[in-house]
Amino acid sequence: SSGSEENDVVVIGGGPGGYVAAIKAAQLGLKTTCIEKRGTLGGTCLNVGCIPSKALLHSSHMYHEAKHSFASHGVKVSNVEVDLPAMLAQKDKSVSNLTKGIEGLFKKNKVTYVKGSGKFISPSEVAVDTIEGGSTVVKGKNIIIATGSDVKSLPGITIDEKKIVSSTGALSLSEIPKKLVVVGAGYIGLEMGSVWNRLGSEVVVVEFGPDIVPTMDGEIRKQFQRSLEKQKMKFMLKTKVVGVDNSGEGVKLTLEPSAGGEQTTLEADVVLVSAGRNPYTAGLDLDKIGVNTDKIGRIPVNEKFATNVPGVFAIGDVIPGPMLAHKAEEDGVACVEFIAGKEGHVDYDMVPGVVYTHPEVAYVGKSEEQVKALGIEYRVGKFPLLANSRAKAIDDAEGLVKIIAEKESDKILGVHIMSPNAGEIIHEAAIAMTYGASSEDVARTCHAHPTMSEALKEAAMATYDKPIHI
Numbered sequence: 001s002s003g004s005e006e007n008d009v010v011v012i013g014g015g016p017g018g019y020v021a022a023i024k025a026a027q028l029g030l031k032t033t034c035i036e037k038r039g040t041l042g043g044t045c046l047n048v049g050c051i052p053s054k055a056l057l058h059s060s061h062m063y064h065e066a067k068h069s070f071a072s073h074g075v076k077v078s079n080v081e082v083d084l085p086a087m088l089a090q091k092d093k094s095v096s097n098l099t100k101g102i103e104g105l106f107k108k109n110k111v112t113y114v115k116g117s118g119k120f121i122s123p124s125e126v127a128v129d130t131i132e133g134g135s136t137v138v139k140g141k142n143i144i145i146a147t148g149s150d151v152k153s154l155p156g157i158t159i160d161e162k163k164i165v166s167s168t169g170a171l172s173l174s175e176i177p178k179k180l181v182v183v184g185a186g187y188i189g190l191e192m193g194s195v196w197n198r199l200g201s202e203v204v205v206v207e208f209g210p211d212i213v214p215t216m217d218g219e220i221r222k223q224f225q226r227s228l229e230k231q232k233m234k235f236m237l238k239t240k241v242v243g244v245d246n247s248g249e250g251v252k253l254t255l256e257p258s259a260g261g262e263q264t265t266l267e268a269d270v271v272l273v274s275a276g277r278n279p280y281t282a283g284l285d286l287d288k289i290g291v292n293t294d295k296i297g298r299i300p301v302n303e304k305f306a307t308n309v310p311g312v313f314a315i316g317d318v319i320p321g322p323m324l325a326h327k328a329e330e331d332g333v334a335c336v337e338f339i340a341g342k343e344g345h346v347d348y349d350m351v352p353g354v355v356y357t358h359p360e361v362a363y364v365g366k367s368e369e370q371v372k373a374l375g376i377e378y379r380v381g382k383f384p385l386l387a388n389s390r391a392k393a394i395d396d397a398e399g400l401v402k403i404i405a406e407k408e409s410d411k412i413l414g415v416h417i418m419s420p421n422a423g424e425i426i427h428e429a430a431i432a433m434t435y436g437a438s439s440e441d442v443a444r445t446c447h448a449h450p451t452m453s454e455a456l457k458e459a460a461m462a463t464y465d466k467p468i469h470i
């Protein structure tokens, strides 16, 4: 049906990049079709990423609080137990409500939704094998590739989603593993490790590199790792997995120092491989129309998201840049604004990063290491959550706020927060920085009391002058 008429915009992929691009294009008056093969909209993020992981992080946090913190707040509960099927069902319900919500938004905005797998037959035609069976051709003056990313395995490790799982399997384990080994200490591994750790698994994180979450400010990272260790997560850094044997009951891993050396073994009931994600372009027949990809399979684009083939664009996880849902959404909006002949803009220096553990860690802008490497003269202001009244009032006061500002101008270069709800607080910093604020601008903004956001204000005071409460 959609195929017979030509579209202004055809989007391949219905993840946060693709579905947002499709809605925005329709809002700009462009005739738009979105092709998605999964059967549900929302992509990795809604189906097997951001949303189900946050659902489980919340549920597991509630259990953990009930078990370990309620009593000290005078709330008596007995026989606190995990009902894993119910917990997973609540996660699944939140996912299906949200994915259906996007279908509703497509209807509201008159985006045509084609369920099926698309491949290029020309730069303006996509053949779709539909989910119901059969095929159709969708034509478009402009085609946006938003096919996202997929789980990356490691050499010699086969993911079976039972004993050796990716993040997808780790979102649906049928039992709480006694021992979970997480391979890769990025944010996905730490979030999923936290979920199962709270539910009672013994969790060991094995990481090839010297640090967990390497994009994080070093000082914050150290405190964060210590916090996770206090929660009984164990870390083996500078360690690589050289062998996996899952022929027995559980899984036996052979490990070796990353630099080489003596081998050791580690047993687990379940191994989570969270060693990054690969851009996904399989089955698109990009070579047929001559779209270039780089060494690791990403699609290079110019500042208007155009690929090397006229009329073909790419956004989200499939292009270079941070593989994050909100970044994909920003790409999507800017890309269709350019297609509609307007201006679009994404400031990649201002994309916040958040790890949704407890406490959360959130950051925007540069780390102290990056500022140093650039040779910029800077000042640092810090404020510990332990001196924040709200955090103390609710007995949840682990963490700190750190602000880095240029020495001469006091312009904020980076903000790093470890605290409950850091992922919400960070946007105050993002807005301030987007408007080129100094730390004094933030410090002189009246903050409501008692809030954790006051820790940001006090850290700002500490950057150019002195804080009050420490």
Ligand code: FAD
Pocket: 012, 013, 014, 015, 016, 017, 018, 019, 035, 036, 037, 038, 042, 043, 044, 045, 046, 048, 049, 050, 051, 053, 116, 117, 118, 119, 146, 147, 148, 149, 150, 167, 168, 188, 280, 282, 283, 284, 315, 316, 317, 318, 323, 324, 325, 326, 327, 328, 356
């Ligand atoms: P995707 O979401 O991957 O969507 C691409 C879609 O294209 C898929 O649905 C796929 O089925 C479809 N597709 C592919 N090929 C075709 C084809 N040929 N025809 C039709 N359809 C096709 N990011 C955050 O910002 N915050 C988080 O908290 C967060 N948590 C995460 C947790 C986990 C466990 C994981 C795995 C990821 C998480 N992410 C998070 C990352 C986030 O999910 C991705 O950055 C985001 O989904 C990228 O969006 P996208 O639209 O580029 O691609």
